[in-house]
Every structure is written in C-alpha cells, then in structure tokens.
Amino acid sequence: MTILLIIIIIAVLVAFYAISIYNKLVRLRNLVQEGWSSIDVMLKKRHDLIPNLVETVKGYATHERSTLDSVIQARASAVNANNLHDKEAAEKNLSQAMMNLMAVAEQYPDLKANANFQQLQGELSNIEGDIEKARRYYNGTVRENNTAVESFPSNIVANMYKFEKAQFFELQNAAEREVPTVKF
16 A cells, blocks of 8 residues: 555656646747747847838938849848748848948948938947847757757657657858958
C-alpha cells in the first residue's frame, strides 16, 4: 500500500513538473512573439518615414535618381517581406540604400540645413535606436526560448508539443564589419 502511494506521489510530482515546463515554454514562445511584434512596429514606423525623407531629398538632388529609386525599391521589398528570413534580407538592403541616401544628402549643404530634412533625419535616427533595442529584446527572448527547447528535460516536453526554436533577427551593416582604413 505504501509503495503504491509513493508511486502515485512521484507520478503527480512528475506531472506537475511537466506542466510547469509546458507553461514555461508557452511563456517563452509568447515573449518571442511579443518581441517580434515590437520590431515589426518599429520597422513600420521606419518604412512610413522613408517616403517623406526621399521626397525632401528629391527637391534638392534631382540628378540622384538612381539612389532615390533604390531606396524606394528597397522599402517596397521590406514592406512586402513575409517571413523572418526575407524581412531580414530586405531590411539589410534597405539599410544600405538609406546609407547611400544619407551620403547623397551630405553633398548638398542646403539640404543638410533644411529644417524638415533635419527633423526627418532625427526621427529616423531615433527609430533606428528603437529598432536596435527591440532587436536586442527579441534576440534575448529567442535565446531563452531556444535554450529551453533544446535543454533537458524541457526538450522532451518541447518535442511532445512541437515547440520549435525561433530564428534570431540580425541587421548587420556590412560596413561595420570592415576594417577601417587609416590614412595620414
């Protein structure tokens, strides 16, 4: 009789432990989704700001049509990207196009002095900072989620209920990885 009671107690404890693991995995999955939602909101703000910036630059840099067109095309690709992998690639292209646009803007002192351009550039800079923060939060939740999905014993529960690893979101600027050139 006591052996049966011990077996029942152990089974109940194991069941409660499995339930707590399941609940943790659900919480982590929801945090990943929340993190992605924050990134998506920031990217939407960025996408909405870009046409205004392009229009402002157009007035000053009419012969820079190819740069302006590349920004417009990169924005359209970023807006229409459906999955995380496509969005990541599109956002990298958009960041590069925006760097080119800002380089063009540097060539026009009147544009740099324009109050509207300065305001848009400031807003874009703030949004880029917000995207960076949201990306860090998202990647932190992805790390926690992936650790739980892969670690024992939670991986058993994760496999049973088809919890999956999430993909990190990285917007690396190729120029930041290059070794700087120093000339004297």
